[in-house]
Amino acid sequence: MKKIKFNDGWTFQNLLKHSEPVEVRLPHDAMQTEKRLVNMKNGAAAGFFPGGKYQYTKHFGADSAWKDKSVLIEFEGIYQNSTVILNGKKIGGWVYGYSGFVLDISRNLILDAENELTVIADNSRTPNSRWYTGSGIYRNVNLYIGAPSHISVDGIEAVTKRVDYKNQCAYVSVTTKVNDVTGCELQITLWDDNKNKVSEASGIHTEMIVPHVKLWSDEHPYLYTLKAELRRNGKVVDQEAILFGIRELRWSAERGLLVNNESVKLRGGCIHHDNGILGSCAYDGIEERKIKLLKEAGFNAIRSAHNPASKALLTACDKYGMYVMDEAFDQWRFMKVDYDYSIYFEKYYEEDVSAMIRKDISHPSVIMYSIGNEIGDTGSDEGLCGTVFWLISAINWMLPDQLSIVSIQWCP
Numbered sequence: 001m002k003k004i005k006f007n008d009g010w011t012f013q014n015l016l017k018h019s020e021p022v023e024v025r026l027p028h029d030a031m032q033t034e035k036r037l038v039n040m041k042n043g044a045a046a047g048f049f050p051g052g053k054y055q056y057t058k059h060f061g062a063d064s065a066w067k068d069k070s071v072l073i074e075f076e077g078i079y080q081n082s083t084v085i086l087n088g089k090k091i092g093g094w095v096y097g098y099s100g101f102v103l104d105i106s107r108n109l110i111l112d113a114e115n116e117l118t119v120i121a122d123n124s125r126t127p128n129s130r131w132y133t134g135s136g137i138y139r140n141v142n143l144y145i146g147a148p149s150h151i152s153v154d155g156i157e158a159v160t161k162r163v164d165y166k167n168q169c170a171y172v173s174v175t176t177k178v179n180d181v182t183g184c185e186l187q188i189t190l191w192d193d194n195k196n197k198v199s200e201a202s203g204i205h206t207e208m209i210v211p212h213v214k215l216w217s218d219e220h221p222y223l224y225t226l227k228a229e230l231r232r233n234g235k236v237v238d239q240e241a242i243l244f245g246i247r248e249l250r251w252s253a254e255r256g257l258l259v260n261n262e263s264v265k266l267r268g269g270c271i272h273h274d275n276g277i278l279g280s281c282a283y284d285g286i287e288e289r290k291i292k293l294l295k296e297a298g299f300n301a302i303r304s305a306h307n308p309a310s311k312a313l314l315t316a317c318d319k320y321g322m323y324v325m326d327e328a329f330d331q332w333r334f335m336k337v338d339y340d341y342s343i344y345f346e347k348y349y350e351e352d353v354s355a356m357i358r359k360d361i362s363h364p365s366v367i368m369y370s371i372g373n374e375i376g377d378t379g380s381d382e383g384l385c386g387t388v389f390w391l392i393s394a395i396n397w398m399l400p401d402q403l404s405i406v407s408i409q410w411c412p
Helices: 284-296 311-320 342-360 381-398
Strands: 002-005 010-014 022-024 053-061 070-075 082-086 089-094 101-104 114-122 141-146 150-164 169-179 185-191 197-202 205-211 224-232 235-244 249-252 256-259 268-271 301-304 323-327 366-370
Touching: 070 082, 070 150, 089 101, 150 224, 150 235, 169 185, 169 224, 185 205, 197 205, 268 284, 284 311, 311 323, 311 342, 342 366
Parallel strands: 268 301, 301 323, 323 366
Antiparallel strands: 002 141, 010 022, 010 053, 053 114, 070 101, 070 141, 082 089, 082 114, 150 169, 169 205, 185 197, 185 224, 224 235, 249 256
């Protein structure tokens, strides 16, 4: 599908303060428009910025050429409790402020006319975190336009299954999620950084053999380009390409963490999602700069504290060779501050973890997941039972030939 950055042409207003709309460009941190409160609860952790309720609005035209097309909109992150409205009709939203989500807006568009897209972000219940969260649409928004038969957003799942060091080749499993595959064929090709085709295969779920493989690691972050072409009657109806690194992970009691059969010591740090004086705005260049500086300082690993990292950050980690532990939440049911994720955990944890896995699955930099930070629940019988299910599920997610998200059930 054709991807269009949808960050320009928005207006913003503070609903609780009944402010007039002002023009903004995304990513935007609404929390920085608030006045600091000296005596606010949890103020030191949040920079003394309160939350609020905010509205973003964008007017855009829908071309008549979009008729019979699939039109999708992706929000990479809205903090938090978002509601998305198109032409007066609610079409979706998401509670957790760190999960990206995609909505199909095809049926709600008015062709050859002006359309109104409204996003409401409600971060008014504070404190809901133990750090500076920011507010509003703080990550990118993307528009996708393509045929009804198309490759899903984040639909290419590429995983290194095995490396044959003796024969210098690798086996890569590729699963491609397609919307309406009827009458279509899928062609997968892998290209090196000199634009030479090194391997090809076909099918929704297939395995590729990569000869003379160049492996990805923190010291040698080599990236291939993996392309998927969806064809009908020999004609390409959709295509997608991702950068992908081939690497093998193993753990040994004797040798510790092994990357490509080499023992690796993680020299890492925990980083929050904000960008200093820029607040929570996840500009692509700033996310890359952060990783570049850490790499130059001698780091080879990071842990996202305490929420899933942005797409831009993971792309930078792939590029510079930075191992990543992506963390799902700060807590489960055990509450740390008044309105934190614990009040939503029971209902939404599975879809939020699924969103994180879909985002991460083809990034070689992501080598492990954290299912929570300092989880108080583990001291209870219910928490212990939940931990066992989480571990079983995590093992399933990490297996090369097991890419589906399993259902997690808690003990009664």
